Amino acid sequence: MRDREIDSAGFRSSDQTQSEIRFEGMSCPVPLQDYPHILMGHGGGGKLSAELIEHIFLPAFGCQSPESLADSTVFCIDDARRLAFSTDSYVVQPLFFPGGSIGDLAVNGTVNDLCMSGARPLHLSAAFILEEGLPITTLQQIALQMGATARRAGVSIIAGDTKVVERGRGDGCYINTAGIGVVPAGVDISPARARPGDVVILSGTIGDHGMAIMSVREGLEFEAQIQSDSAPLNSLVAQMIDAWPDIHVLRDPTRGGLAASLNEIAAASRCGIVIEDERLPVNPSVQSACEILGLDPLLVANEGKLVAIVPEAAVADLMAVMHRHPLGAQAAVIGRVVADHPGIVVAKTSIGASRVITIPIGEQLPRIC
Amino acid sequence: MRDREIDSAGFRSSDQTQSEIRFEGMSCPVPLQDYPHILMGHGGGGKLSAELIEHIFLPAFGCQSPESLADSTVFCIDDARRLAFSTDSYVVQPLFFPGGSIGDLAVNGTVNDLCMSGARPLHLSAAFILEEGLPITTLQQIALQMGATARRAGVSIIAGDTKVVERGRGDGCYINTAGIGVVPAGVDISPARARPGDVVILSGTIGDHGMAIMSVREGLEFEAQIQSDSAPLNSLVAQMIDAWPDIHVLRDPTRGGLAASLNEIAAASRCGIVIEDERLPVNPSVQSACEILGLDPLLVANEGKLVAIVPEAAVADLMAVMHRHPLGAQAAVIGRVVADHPGIVVAKTSIGASRVITIPIGEQLPRIC
Numbered sequence: 001m002r003d004r005e006i007d008s009a010g011f012r013s014s015d016q017t018q019s020e021i022r023f024e025g026m027s028c029p030v031p032l033q034d035y036p037h038i039l040m041g042h043g044g045g046g047k048l049s050a051e052l053i054e055h056i057f058l059p060a061f062g063c064q065s066p067e068s069l070a071d072s073t074v075f076c077i078d079d080a081r082r083l084a085f086s087t088d089s090y091v092v093q094p095l096f097f098p099g100g101s102i103g104d105l106a107v108n109g110t111v112n113d114l115c116m117s118g119a120r121p122l123h124l125s126a127a128f129i130l131e132e133g134l135p136i137t138t139l140q141q142i143a144l145q146m147g148a149t150a151r152r153a154g155v156s157i158i159a160g161d162t163k164v165v166e167r168g169r170g171d172g173c174y175i176n177t178a179g180i181g182v183v184p185a186g187v188d189i190s191p192a193r194a195r196p197g198d199v200v201i202l203s204g205t206i207g208d209h210g211m212a213i214m215s216v217r218e219g220l221e222f223e224a225q226i227q228s229d230s231a232p233l234n235s236l237v238a239q240m241i242d243a244w245p246d247i248h249v250l251r252d253p254t255r256g257g258l259a260a261s262l263n264e265i266a267a268a269s270r271c272g273i274v275i276e277d278e279r280l281p282v283n284p285s286v287q288s289a290c291e292i293l294g295l296d297p298l299l300v301a302n303e304g305k306l307v308a309i310v311p312e313a314a315v316a317d318l319m320a321v322m323h324r325h326p327l328g329a330q331a332a333v334i335g336r337v338v339a340d341h342p343g344i345v346v347a348k349t350s351i352g353a354s355r356v357i358t359i360p361i362g363e364q365l366p367r368i369c
Numbered sequence: 370m371r372d373r374e375i376d377s378a379g380f381r382s383s384d385q386t387q388s389e390i391r392f393e394g395m396s397c398p399v400p401l402q403d404y405p406h407i408l409m410g411h412g413g414g415g416k417l418s419a420e421l422i423e424h425i426f427l428p429a430f431g432c433q434s435p436e437s438l439a440d441s442t443v444f445c446i447d448d449a450r451r452l453a454f455s456t457d458s459y460v461v462q463p464l465f466f467p468g469g470s471i472g473d474l475a476v477n478g479t480v481n482d483l484c485m486s487g488a489r490p491l492h493l494s495a496a497f498i499l500e501e502g503l504p505i506t507t508l509q510q511i512a513l514q515m516g517a518t519a520r521r522a523g524v525s526i527i528a529g530d531t532k533v534v535e536r537g538r539g540d541g542c543y544i545n546t547a548g549i550g551v552v553p554a555g556v557d558i559s560p561a562r563a564r565p566g567d568v569v570i571l572s573g574t575i576g577d578h579g580m581a582i583m584s585v586r587e588g589l590e591f592e593a594q595i596q597s598d599s600a601p602l603n604s605l606v607a608q609m610i611d612a613w614p615d616i617h618v619l620r621d622p623t624r625g626g627l628a629a630s631l632n633e634i635a636a637a638s639r640c641g642i643v644i645e646d647e648r649l650p651v652n653p654s655v656q657s658a659c660e661i662l663g664l665d666p667l668l669v670a671n672e673g674k675l676v677a678i679v680p681e682a683a684v685a686d687l688m689a690v691m692h693r694h695p696l697g698a699q700a701a702v703i704g705r706v707v708a709d710h711p712g713i714v715v716a717k718t719s720i721g722a723s724r725v726i727t728i729p730i731g732e733q734l735p736r737i738c
Contacts, residue, residue, distance in 0.1 A: 038503040043533030052531055056505070060512035061495070061519065061526040073527040075492060077551060081447065087494035087547055091532045123444060125456035125547050126430070129498070134407040136425070143429035150430065157430040158442040159547070162421055163460045164412030165736065171538040178456055178494050178528070178547030182446060367534065 041362020043091075045255030048362045071113040074183055082183040084119035086110055089176040093367050095142065098212045099228030100303070102175055103145035105369055108232045108303055110179040111153045112252040115237040116306070118189040119181030124150065125159035126177055131170030142173060153232035155179070186245055193248040194269035194309045196339040201308045201315070203236065203322060204229070204330040206258050207286040210300035210365050215289055222285045231304030236327045240308065243321040249309035254369055256360050257299040261307055262345045263359040270342045275335030275357075278350050298347075299360050301368045309337060410731020412460075414624025417731045440482040443552055451552040453488035455479055458545040462736050464511065467581045468597030469672070471544055472514035474738055477601045477672055479548040480522045481621040484606040485675070487558040488550030493519065494528035495546055500539030511542060522601035524548070555614055562617040563638035563678045565708040570677045570684070572605065572691060573598070573699040574650040575627050579669035579734050580658045589661065591654045600673030605696045609677065612690040618678035623738055625729050626668040630676055631714045632728040639711045644704030644726075647719050667716075668729050670737045678706060 041048040057063075072086040090106045100108075107124065114121040126146060130139065150157050208229040215226050233252065240247060249269075251261040258280075266273045282290075282297050290297050304327060310318055315333065322328030345357040410417040426432075441455040459475045469477075476493065483490040495515060499508065519526050577598040584595050602621065609616060618638075620630040627649075635642045651659075651666050659666050673696060679687055684702065691697030714726040 036505055038499045038501055038505065038508065038533055040501055040533050040535065042499065043531055049531055052508075053529070056509050056512050057495075057529055060509065060516040061529075062516055063526070071528075071530075073492075075527060077452075077491075078450065081450070083446075083549075085492060085494060085528050085547075085549060087496045087528045087545065088530045089496045089498050089532045089545060091498060091534050122446070123442075123454060125454060126426075127456045127458045127545050127547075129458050129460060129543055130407045130411065132407055132409055136405055136407065139407065139421075140425050140429065143425050147429040147431055157432070158444060159440075159454050159456045160422070160426055161440075161457045161545075162412055162418055163458045163543075163736075164407055164409050165460050165540060165543075166409065168537055169540040171534060174498055174532075174534075174543070176456065176458060176496050176530075176545035176547075178454075178496075178545075180452070180454060180549065367532075 039362065040366045044360065044362045044366070045260055046360035046362055072117045072119065074117050084114045084117045084181040084183055085178070086113040087176065087178040088113060089174060090369055091171070091174050091367050092213065092369050093171060094216055095138065095172055097216050097228060098225050100230035101142060101145050102173060103142035104149040105230050105303060106175040106177045107146050107149040107153060108230050109254065109369060110177040111155060111232045111234055114179045114181035115234045116250045116252055117183060118187035118237070118241060118250065119183045120238065121153065121155045121179055121181040121234050123158045124155055124177050124179045126157050126175065127161040128163070129170055129174040130162065130164045131172050132164055132167045134172050139173065149232065153234055184241065187241060189247055189250050191249050191251065191265045191268035194265050194271050194337045195248065196271055196337055197312060198248055198309045198337040199312055199315050199333055200273060200275060200335040200337065201310060201318065202281065202332055202334045203306045203328045205281040205283045205286065206253065206302055206305060207282060207290060207297035207300035209303040210368050211286045211289045213368055214293060214365055218293070220289060220292065222288060224285045226285050226289060229302055229304035231327055233304065233306055233327060236322065236325045237306070239321050239325060240318055243317045244310065244314040247308055247310050247314070251307050253302050253305060253307055255301050257301055258307060259298040259345070259357045260359050262357065265309060266345050267343050272338040272341040273335060273345045274338055274348060275345070276348045279332055279334045281330050281332050295364060298357060299364050301365065303369065408731065409735045413729065413731045413735070414629055415729035415731055441486045441488065443486050453483045453486045453550040453552055454547070455482040456545065456547040457482060458543060459738055460540070460543050460736050461582065461738050462540060463585055464507065464541055466585050466597055467594050469599035470511060470514050471542060472511035473518040474599050474672060475544040475546045476515050476518040476522060477599050478623065478738060479546040480524060480601045480603055483548045483550035484603045485619045485621055486552060487556035487606070487610060487619065488552045489607065490522065490524045490548055490550040490603050492527045493524055493546050493548045495526050495544065496530040497532070498539055498543040499531065499533045500541050501533055501536045503541050508542065518601065522603055553610065556610060558616055558619050560618050560620065560634045560637035563634050563640050563706045564617065565640055565706055566681060567617055567678045567706040568681055568684050568702055569642060569644060569704040569706065570679060570687060571627070571650065571701055571703045572675045572697045574652045574655065575622065575671055575674060576651060576655040576659060576666035576669035578672040579626070579737050580655045582737055583662060583734055584658055587662070589658060591657060593654045595654050595658060598671055598673035600696055602673065602675055602696060605691065605694045606675070608690050608694060609687055612686045613679065613683040616677055616679050616683070620676050622671050622674060622676055624670050626670055627676060628667040628714070628726045629728050631726065634678060635714050636712050641707040641710040642704060642714045643707055643717060644714070645717045648701055648703045650699050650701050664733060667726060668733050670734065672738065
């Protein structure tokens, strides 16, 4: 790990996303000289992932900005009707874990990506890359959980594909789901819309999904088993939009955790964000597991949580709606958008000190989703 | 291989697709007792793939018919506007081969799937599962070829995802692309629409893609190097639809080759199909390679060809349009849809004999796309 990657406390992250500076007039991509080979961290949703997008994919695909390859992209047909389109591959290990499986994750993850643009998810595709020798009953269990989760989320799986690779060329089962949703008229939700004065709301506890996976992988046992929070957020989001259509930003803090989501929003909106450590809801068993493993819950993946950036005037209405919904019962105001330190996320500690929350470079917990 | 799998000359294939008989009122899937583990053949696009769809995916996902998980699925928004949605994962080895790469295949394959429902492809997603250690320059080459092919096809890649798995858990690079297209008003193209008296048109030579891959894998050398036919068919399809909107069926004969496509059409339409061996265009070097390797060109994958089933009255107009297009220059009438032997595909040999063309059970050439 080189110095220039780990110092500079988030400033580099901010510079990185100003693609109009780095890519003006470029037609030929810049090779990633520092890393001639793919590392596990390139799949971590942090800085290394962002570098792949900016230096390899955007120049090659001819996209204009990093937002073009965001989790969910909105496009128009007929000049008026807006659709959201999203894709994610799932490579989580183990395939089954407390509170979920690769099957329900593959549905929830893509449903949630669509929701984060305000879209009402309609249809999913499901594509499997299976390793020769996978027990058919395992595949069946996964498929049944996908189906049940899709019904819970009110989406249908309408297109599919199956490929098989030789033993030792896969890891049981990888799943890709892509999704299509309809963005309601008048809704305009995007990380760039955060404004100074806006309030940061978190829908519930953080770190549950990542620590559920880690506790199984590491064989850790706690008094209470940690359960993944894997869940489809579309009904919660629909109720929030009904209550206050002008929500500015929604993000589901998956890979890279809440830290990555807040940094993405700060960079896209060119605002600062200040959160208060004391207000962050964290389950006690997740807190214990993080301390044992030396992990920061802010960096741990969630699969059924959202962070919302909303005008101050919306807070009372939205909190009321969220608290009534099972997936928002522990919703809390955790911070505020500020004009100071644009692009930088700061956390106030319980003793009044401040620390900068940077986007992770690579992968704290590999293959978490 | 059991007897009941290899005999019965296609009759079983026909029975299999009558899902309304096998699955009436079923809510619980039937386990695939004969194959307790995933075989390479489950990814081959033949009978074993169909069994996974019918016995595992359809019951689990709650779909009504096998067509629900076809290559490309058409759905409505606003009661009127029809969209096509498609997904495919690409696991081809080697990653680069004469005439193409996994990158252009991933674009062409999904563009072509969309076209086969008559849709005009608009947007693709691109999701990568990379193996740790893949050279960044390899990924860059693949991405550049995806971008160039997308521009050639007139589609944009608007959503993406990257996951990384440990060494030995992947094979360099797997790509999933999903795609969205718009189906023009008045167009109704589906395998079920073949009618007795319709004519079967093939857009060009068969077997080129599969034999290009095999010749590299097996280190075969021929006088002329065999090139993959990987190409986006959307401009050819658009011109065909302009010339004759009431095309009944379009299919791109990929995995399982022309044999699988024709069997799918025969089963869905409950018609018979008769083709003439002598009319099948096959490149001489492909023919030689097939003979050396003991393969039937009818079973070998193509990535830039289509088979069209059209009313007799349309043949002259369509052939004229196809012959003017670079991807249809060698288009030929190869057979006819008949009322006899519903669900069965028959080829007339050059000496006047008939042979039944069955759908392959598994995988003649693994990981061809």
